[in-house]
Amino acid sequence: MYAFDYTRPASLAEAIEAMRGDEAKALAGGQTLIPTLKQRLASPATLVDLTGITEIRGICLKDGAVSVGAGTRHAEVAASADVRRLIPALSHLAGHIGDPQVRNRGTLGGSLANNDPSACYPAAVLGLGATVHTSAGRAIAADDYFQGMFTTALDEGELITSVDFPVPEKAAYMKFVQPASRFALTGVFVAKFAGGVRVAVTGASEGGVFRWAEAEAALGRSFAVGALDGVEASPDGMIGDLHGTPEYRAHLVGVMTRRAVEAAA
Amino acid sequence: MPKVSMTVNGKAVSGEVEGRTLLVQFLREGLGLTGTHVGCDTSQCGACVVHVNGESVKACTVFALGCEGAEVRTIEGMANPDGSLGVIQAAFQEHHGLQCGFCTPGMVMSAADLLKQNASPSEREVREWLEGNICRCTGYHNIVKAIMAAAATLRGEQVAAE
Amino acid sequence: MPKDHGIGASSKRREDVRFLTGKGQYTDDINRPGQTYCYFLRSSVAHGKINGIDTSAAAAAPGVVAVFTAKDLEGVGGVPCGWQVTDKDGNPMKEPKHPILAEGKVRHVGDPIAAVVADSLAAARDAAEQIELDIEELPAVIDMRAAVKGGTAVHSEAPDNICYDWEFVAENKAAVDEAIRGAHHVTTLELVNQRLVANPMEPRCAIGEYDAGRDEHTLWTTSQNPHVIRLLMGAFVLSIPEHKLRVVAPDVGGGFGSKIYHYAEEAFVTWAAKKVGRPIKWTADRSEAFLSDAQGRDHVTKVELAMDKDGHFLALRCSTLANMGAYLSTFAPCIPTWLHGTLLAGNYRTPLVFTNVKAVFTNTVPVDAYRGAGRPEATFQLERTIDKAAREMGIDPAELRRRNFIQPDQFPYQTPVAVVYDTGNYGATLDKALELADVKGFAARKAASKAKGKLRGLGIANYIEACGIAPSSLVGALGARAGLYEAATVRVNPTGNISVFTGSHSHGQGHETTFAQVVAEMLGCSESQVDIVHGDTSRIPFGMGTYGSRSLAVGGSAIVKSVEKIITKAKKIAAHLLEASESDITFANGQFTVSGTDRSIDWGTVALTAYVPHKYPISEIEPGLEETSFYDPANFTYPAGTYVCEVEVDPDTGVVEIQSFVAADDFGNVVNPMIVEGQVHGGLAQGIGQAMLEGCTYDESGQLLSASYMDYAMPRAADLPNFVVDHSCATPCTHNPLGVKGCGEAGAIGSPPALVNAVVDALAGHGVTHIDMPLSPGRVWEAIRAARH
Structure with missing residues (x-):
């Protein structure tokens, strides 16, 4: 160092x-x-x-959303009764990041500011259409926040203060773990809202976390595994490395999405 | 150089450190508590697990200055007051849960955190909890057995105490 | 009833107390007064010509004591190789110099170029960034198949990058070719035994110190064999005589082979400590370990197995490219030859075997022994090929193996590959493993898996290994530059307690407990009366160390010899005290008794008399009660066994889940069953790690892609099942006093083929016939997909 x-x-x-x-x-x-x-x-x-900084730590309910302070640790999100009750998929996701010791230190804000293409939290934030609040007083929509791997909408010196997660009707996160790092080789967050379905994929794309539009459209018509028949992710732009080819990752995106729909339904 | 103060195994300690000094360096080099080990530099292996304010953390991924005022517990603080092995330590010996001993302090500290949160873990829960602790010697078979046995002993003791 | 002490008891390990309380003393736990820290600047390119190194800015940086490069090391030898293989034409292998710091060229990413010694590690590392390197990058030689075609040479001495081209058994070549030409069926399999990183959890560390007043050097190091380091480093690298060089290997956090070898860093800190006049510590971080610890395996092999119409093996022909990496590590040349070719008969009566091994230099980290060393490669070749043959011949895989087993009444059995197996019963471990694995119930379990959309498979593998390394005269004839005996001193102290000084080195194996059990059994005393001392050349008479599952078979036998000498001498003393004839004295349960009488004296009296020899046969024997022995084994030992693995494969993701794993081993006699079972568990985890998770990958330019635990997948608790292990089918070794065979490597040898056979069995319906390790989900999925198309 x-x-x-x-x-x-x-x-x-x-x-x-x-x-x-x-x-x-x-x-x-x-x-x-x-x-x-x-x-x-x-x-x-x-x-x-x-x-x-205690003011950016903690979980509260705000206008029907679950607001998580940026300094809240993964273990705290996983254990929160409010999160478990309202968005169990988020609790599950937080409870499977890294390992217990990582979860005792790692925070929501840290994960989002870094925006590792294989991190789990970006999938939840994008999948739930959360809002990222910052020290500059900005409220950034998830769709605007993630700008490619390790790149975000944050300005120099700008800190995340909290994230508001809307409560979905149903949601689930399926993580296919990279065996060495324990990051997501591919992770899919599926959330069903009254207004539609969001599907966010992490770990797979060279562009970082992304929404899978075809799956969202299909599941928007019918929130069932069968709706995904014939819907396939393209390997173009997927990560290829020691742990999986682009084709394998594209395939996993489909499998994990189906399993997430099953788990959410 | 900045000064840091904390409580380690019940004793107040302090020392001068750099900003970049990790908790594990402060423990090993500053305090001579060499039971906490460093087995990797990417925060996977867990040989350095200690408790900070009652939670298990990787001492190689925490700065010493970040532990100002904290209560830290290391493997050196896990024996009974009379010096005999604590319940988890004794279970590791009884069930041959260690071979070379290098990952062992981290395993014991991690197991202690698990059993504090979950007095009756299933074997699967023990295996999943150990995601952050790598052992190259035992194949984990006897580590899992030791932790399950320690859990049973601890439950028994609580029952007896009631 | 199980014994509660001595041989056969599961005595709890005495060493655990210090490890469980944080009081172990590993090398990095040691700090010497005035200590400095060393950081090695390592090559970031795989192959390059060094045009210049400017260390002036680094030398002037804060806290820096000195900076060294190769030009400062004039007169210092290279890292020696301990084994010379002779090629098929009778020529010695190519043996290019392995300098302590790179001379003229760098040959792998991680090759040390300069060393910075400073007051702190941070200062050394900060200063290293100020070293200016002018390195002209050269094309890297990475893929072995391309390397042997020549073009770019790692070393000018080997233009085709071939270290040696070895044939064994050369005189069988024509007969093997003939048998294969005429056979009813020949099964062919091309496979890769991938490169692995040993990854003991304790990274390597070395501390050098020089006492100018006494002209004595001390090296504390993470070694499996401190005497070997003293010999190699003292005699070949630094020209320090043994009596001026002390090597200490204190508590060592695992080795698995990677801490056998003499490494450049050890020699450097020893040498430089004298130059700078202060102790020097170097500790590898894990990233550095990935670039500097000798790695393992890395064979590419073609196997052909010829059979008659009933599946009887007629001949085996193999051809292997074995990666040596950029330099020859200590034992590297013998791994793919004498520890591999000699095991190709396996547990079978195959009458004719021929193998060709080309050892290849590449611009990668050196390769040497890793748990099993050569024997896992041989076993994998055989057991994968036999499985494929069974499928091709339509014979049950267990039956095909059984049909070809060497039979219990054929021992001692002269194999066609030089070695003579002393004893064994391969049918017994096969039966035991099949029973424990409930093979009869497999069909029902497979159907249940199928109902869930999963594919279930069962895999069997036998193994045999040559352990208890090794008869010195034999290995000498094969190219070893050392003897492979073991030494032990047993010292009975005046009040009767016992100190044992062993050349074996425990780095997880539990010698302090097991060896004490042996001595306690022989002397009829409690284990707590016996202390085991190891790991320090200044305290131990001599030693060749711990590797190749040799500690109990060879090191334990040396202890037994010394204890026998002690008993002989003690009887003489007792006879004198009891005024009886020596031949009338019997020794049992710690008592010396005159046969047929009730006259006896106890152990303590005899021990005290040896040191207070007032009433003593002084004209016949010396006072004192201490004996030293060197034990040189008559043969290798041959542990063998059968492993059965059952898996379930998720065809959607390629994920393999181990449902059960059974190991039935024949280790001969067992001193501590608890420790033996623990050794098997650990070996299985490493073998399963190889089969499913681990692998070392270099890109074309020679960068290691799997260079940390972020990419090199170590087996974790949730990756592994509970193991079922059995060692009841024991045929004791016939040529060592304990009848033991060794158990350290078995698990890592037998498990990869058992697991791969299980997965291929699960996928056979999809047309999959082979998948190279590791069977990662991605590879399994690709194999299913490729077979479908």
């Missing part, structure tokens, strides 16, 4: 101030950033540790 100055602000206001510094980087749960720093793949001058 390169040397850096470390600061741990106690309030969001202090954090915003600290983020104005040259080469400042925010540290949320650190479960991705710290390994990255160890590999010397990042060299911040200042690391702004957000774990001391």
